Amino acid sequence: MLIGGRSRKQLRRATMQKTIAVTMEDYTYATESYMGWCTECQEFTRGETEGDAENYDCPKCEQNTVMGAEQALLLGEITF
Numbered sequence: 001m002l003i004g005g006r007s008r009k010q011l012r013r014a015t016m017q018k019t020i021a022v023t024m025e026d027y028t029y030a031t032e033s034y035m036g037w038c039t040e041c042q043e044f045t046r047g048e049t050e051g052d053a054e055n056y057d058c059p060k061c062e063q064n065t066v067m068g069a070e071q072a073l074l075l076g077e078i079t080f
């Protein structure tokens with residue numbers, strides 16, 4: 001489980017190099033209110049998303065491309 005998740009993350013990091021800059025305020029707000037980051041829309045689109053969530057559905061583009069704010073930062077999807 002852990003190993004599979006790790007290799008999946010490395011694959012994603014290798015294929016998706018685009019990192020979106022967000023403000024510290026946006027990130028803090030997102031983590032506190034459990035907002036999910038959509039890698040497709042490149043913004044916080046989803047509520048009720050745990051910080052370490054992955055592959056959640058996006059209410060905007062309707063793809064499973066939402067991850068938790070902490071996870072997005074960890075994987076380099078967003079930065080400050």
Ligand SMILES: [Zn+2]
Nearest residue numbers: 038041058061
């Ligand atoms: Zn989306």
